[in-house]
Amino acid sequence: MATNKRYRDKQKRKDAFISIFIGFFAFIWIFPILWTVWTSLRPYNEIISYGIFSRPRSLNFDNYVNAVKEMQIAGYLLNSAIVTIPSVILTLFFGSLIAFVVTRYKFKFNLTILLLFTAGNMLPIVLTYIPVFWMFIWVGELFGNRNMFYNNYAGLILVHVAFQVGFAAFVLSSYMKTIPKEISESATIDGANVFRHYWNVILPLLRPALAALSVLMTTWIYNEFFWALVLMSDDSKRPITSALRRLQGQYVTDFNLLAAGAIIAALPTVILFFVLRKQFIAGLTLGSTKG
């Protein structure tokens, strides 16, 4: 086993070398984020008088306090929550319904439905913008309320669900294929109707996949800003990601304040990622590498 040992020694040396290389690379990677955090902790005046590389004379959370006060960040964060939470729940609910039917029942249209949903998720979103925009306005006017869908959280939620449900349906149906069919068969023999079969038997089994997807979906929908930009005409109704763009223009000179705003906007997804890292990665790989 001499060759084996020599191989291991060689690998160890290589690993040490590569660790240094990866560590260096990782530092460069995270540096812009660290720099933004650093900037957000320093007062604007200090940077103006002493320069950006100056030694800090005071480090505090004043910029954060001011950002929350001046930029109405709490309101935008609330908008994000109002849009994101129902969107994620509806997306997962609809996705699981489709996955349940196409994997547990043998209908002729199963593959067509699944293809329709998966392909829909990959369309360039701008392809649907003009008709969706006018459709929302017209349907609203038909019911006597122009803002029923346009410039309303409901419209934004529906659009998000329509776009993301394809991915959820695809991921959940490939996950369902790994659940043995016998479970469903015994449920049917026990006389469970379709709804109970879905709600009491399948849904609990889908829990790990649903957890993984919900983390991923929350991140995607929270970060999305195209639809909020075009469908929400009132700035006060926009989620934080879209609002940041306007704030960037408004606070272009006071970049320490803007840095604090950006960090606050990033916090929800970053915290989610660190707390539920495993689910996050599982969600991503569940969908894109299932062959």
Added chain:
Amino acid sequence: MKTATTSKKTRSRRSLSKTDRFTLSAFVGIPTLLQILLLWVPAVVTIVLSFTYWNGIRLTDIRWAGIQNYKTIFLNEPLFYEALKNNGVWLAFFVLVATPLGILLAYQVDRGIKGHAFYESIFYLPVVLSLAVIGIIWNFMLQPGGFVQGLMGLDIGNAISIWGNPDINTWVILGVASWRHIGYIMLLYLSGLKSVDPALKEAAAIDGATEWQIFRKIILPTMKPVNIIIVVITLIESLRAFDLVYIIYGSPTIFPLLNLLVFQNFAGQGLSMKGAAYAVILLVLCIVPIITYLRIVFKEDLK
């Protein structure tokens, strides 16, 4: 075997009560209706609209335009060719540089070096940030008076405009976009690498294979499905690129991209449906990667 499945099928069909059939129709019907109404119908309508003139206000104002919108784009729109070029450069850069770097990173992190989970998190962090936040972060780094210019010894008085300089802005934008893309690719590849048997690598190395030979002869072939999916994702991402450039510039004049042109023509010039035509051109370019992807992931079902 065949008769067994058929009889089972008919049995399960017959055993569905009226309520069950109603429940199943609702289960499939409601999500499908939403999907068709908000995605497929609008997509088809946009394709039709791309052959018309319309200001978008009254349906009766729609005028047939034939291929005029496309003609205008192809013959009188220098921005279109610039956008094509930029999307092309974006795609080439992602395929040739960013994606291979992500793969290399995954391969190295997978060796199980000390603290690999920590490194993974760092490389992945930009992926969970929104592009709005990414735009702000990099603006700090690059703006006059920012970190990079400070490092170059340029104070505010002598600062240069990095975003506005056509010689360097392409590379800077691609760099920032890669900052996000590389982590994404790394993570996708890493999950695939976990399924490669380490004994295979070890055996080859003991037989005297170099690292490059191991990668090419063992890793790449075993990872074939993941490889294709990563290439397809890279293609689609490059064609759909939009957010970052929109955040930085707000208009397509400095760094045009197809998606930006769609957006500008929707918001601005109402009378023609040029925006719709741009969207259709984008769709045509995306169709091959989309179909390739669907064929891979539904390989077994399509048989």
